[in-house]
Amino acid sequence: MSEPFRIGLLGHGTIGGAFDELLLERTEAVQAVTGRRPEIAGILTRSRGDFDDILGRSDLIVELIGGLEPAREYVLRAMAAGKHVVTANKQLLSQHGDELWDAAREHGVQLRFEASVAGVVPVVRVLSESLAAAHVDRIHGIVNGTTNYILSEMASRGCSYAEALADAQQLGYAEADPSEDVNGKDAAAKMAILARLAFGAAVTLSDVSYEGIEHLTADDLAYARELGLSLKLIGTAERTGEGISVRVHPVFLYGSHPLASVNGPFNAVTIESEAITEVTLSGPGAGGSQTASAVLGDVVSAMIPPPSLPGAVHRLPIVTDVTSAFYLHLEVADRPGVLAQIAERLGLQGASVKSVVQRGLGENARLVMVVHPILESRFFAAVDLIGHLDFMRSPPRAIRVIEEEF
């Protein structure tokens, strides 16, 4: 009989508890695949267990504490002691990833993190293994289930952001404090991790610009429907001529885009590369048992030699001004010449209009237009000029549009 494979479990909350249960349930299956019987060597929580003792008795450490410290210290110490590490910690990887990957390389151990991005959707594995030699041009992702649920509800029921958020909280799709989900920071951390994998570049959370969904209204979704668009919080990581751009914004998608039909608390990622055209992966983005299953998948991979080590990164410039199409929503006084003046301001910056919907609102009118792709700085310069016109009844509202159709 071979020696058991001993797992030190740090954290026993939603994911740690689910992982503990799943491991017990799947022990025979893991043994059948790897030839070794997995067992929990010790569990660390705030009130239980001792880290050094658990480390000494473990072959591998699973970190499910979350946050930066003491998770960072424990992960570094585990790797320095020659132990493989599996983690679901997006905060830690997106802010201290380079330090951790350097330590993994230095000590010849594996650092696996499938559950840190898009729950059970195996995007980390696909990028780091299946597409490791592909030249990835772009990734678009719905990587936050809370915001996707809220936007789906606003679109299907016509309810307000606040109502949809309250529903999400009641159903357990949103935390009591949902700020990092709804302001885009959670998705930004995940996109930093994906960008690093896709481009082999050192990207951290601070390189990712992000915007949330708090300011979106049911009106935006209603008008979008008329234009054949659906609204999502999309993370984008792409190569540009000069470097790479990584960002998270509310974005309109045309109906035929693979992410347009991803509704509810689901996650999905499209990976684009000339050689493969486009691959889309989708599935549940969070939840105890689903995330625990991604963690267990990483444990099984780490148990099967030879270990694959993360490659060294190189530096690529982070580009912040990129090209995008836009949806522009304007409330104006309903009088002659208004459209011409708006078109002139757009034209001054080189923006051209693809489609317009106009609605009368008594003495005012609402103009909703889609503008062809333009450098973002030029578009916002035009919006600034339009915002100062005396017939404007409220500040212009702009949302990016992804035009690609597959």
Ligand SMILES: NC(=O)c1ccc[n+]([C@@H]2O[C@H](COP(=O)([O-])OP(=O)(O)OC[C@H]3O[C@@H](n4cnc5c(N)ncnc54)[C@H](OP(=O)(O)O)[C@@H]3O)[C@@H](O)[C@H]2O)c1
């Ligand atoms: N929840 C999800 O759906 C989900 C999805 C994907 C990824 N993740 C990631 O999975 C990780 C765990 O999340 P979770 O939802 O399971 O968190 P959680 O329910 O809050 O559990 C955290 C666990 O860590 C322990 N812990 C906290 N601080 C500690 C410390 N200083 N020393 C020792 N133990 C400590 C807690 O101990 P006590 O029991 O004593 O409080 C608890 O057992 C995070 O990185 C999160 O981002 C979560």
